[in-house]
Amino acid sequence: MYNLAISADENAWKKPRGFHDYEASRVAHEYTTNTLQDKYKGNLQALTENPTLFAYEQGSTSPAQVGWITKVEQLQGTVRIHYEMQPDFPTVPVEKLTELSWDLDFGRLEIYRTHFAVKDVNLLSVLIAAKIVEKRQTEKGRTAEAANEERPPAIQIKPEVFRIPAGHPDPKLASVMMPFGKEFKDVHVALQQACKDAGITLERVDNIWQEDAIIDDIFSLLYRSTYVICDFTGKNPNVFYEAGIAHTLGRTVIPIVQKEDHVPFDLRHRRYQLYEDSKEGLASLQAAVTNRLKTLIALKG
Template identity: 35%
Template sequence: MFNLLIGLDAGVVPADRMFEYTDDRVRRELGDEYELRIERLPALSMPEIGDERFEQVATLGRILSLRATGRTHRFEFEPNPRLKPIPVETVRELADRLNVDPEGWEFRRTHWAVKQAELFEVLFEYVAGAPRSIDRTYSPSAAVQFPTDTPLDSKLVAVMMPFDPNFDVVYETIALAVEDIGMECVRVDNIWEHDHVMGDVLSLLWRARIVVADLTGRNPNVFYETGLAHALPRRTILLTQNADDVPFDLRSIRYLHYGIGSKARKMLQEQLSDRLRTLSSSRQL
């Protein structure tokens, strides 16, 4: 999910414009403590399309604070200085994949919406020029070579986690969540198709439709594999037992925080099943 702020340049949004154009399911998921949950989501702030008072660009950033004050909500938006502004026409071109109605009034109405879409993945694919199918061509001279002649497996979920038996019970939980939605998962250390383990990693990432990456313990192999998954790009779900193990640059991406007790693992199974179901039904691969 991500925050979409349109026409909100003064740090204030009327209460009746909060959550306009937001699906009811998203509102329920945010719950009563939505202020805290919203602050964890990436944000895209832009003027109303056609408003000549403002430069027609959208800015990526995050919400530092949000609080209800009577008939308004006051907030602080912090732009990311490392990310260039995006022309609003580009945002409109990507509207369908960002769950915005390109033909409606949403781009021309001041409001705050929360959208069920992976903002950075959509923008990365657009900027990188990746097509919407598996037929992207990679240079044979590249240091990392994927098996581009291998087809995508629409039922395959790749699981990246430390090569440690302590994670076996976590993998069993992930496998149950994947099974719940009729897909299949493979943990990279459970396959041996190539002489070099990296060959198995590249093959699995290329064939998988969805990647689940457990960042617990800041394992460098998992970080590297997660970077490859994002670069392809593949729809990626991040997990961790410790929020401090999520690198700063990834904290704007939603992740599932879990425990290893039986009740906590049951909750992880349910949350992961819901997330997998959403991604597997998405039109974007």
């Protein structure tokens, strides 16, 4: 878990410690999941438990910094955030923030708005994987606790519609859930190359026949995959269903789509990759998915 503090004020985070004011409606609400909104509603002081990434709105060349919230005060419609920077941490350049926007769970256009969000992401693990922070720098004090943030306990699933295959997810396997129409042939080819460039294999369920029922093949593929690419283009209900299964299984889902309004409403707060079905657009999609996979592989160690 981490806090994301964005400000349009170029002097907001220049001091090693200080305070900054936000409109109350912009704190732990915007670009924050409903679950986390509920967690911090009426309990803003709990924000002091999370490491914080202090950044500036798009257009600023000032780097972001990592630190902590030391105190939270609220008076009518204003929330005052008291902060303290982590003294031995390097800054995070703007271009690096852009590169890590998916891993840090930045919403689309989020960096353009002053607000204070809470993200269900281990900030220090992302910075270590990106080689911005060295692991030894996170092994003392508060950063040690945050770097080793415990994941919630795994849930036990006992599906009745399909059976659970033997074995464990393959760290070198990705699957793609997408419409099977011929108009998606070139998209599939681009995704296959993206996975190959990242050093993993991509499979699609229409190339598999292991079970008597297609739903068992779908579930088996999702279960065996570590990464699941879902193309929401066309609002295909099967893809929505398969994405839901992947999320429930705890697989890493990479959403892609040609039109923003084809992304389900309850998933629009999460990052997705927009692409155009053209030679240039598919080349960009391929590069983006390759980079995303390489980052995820690094994060998993």
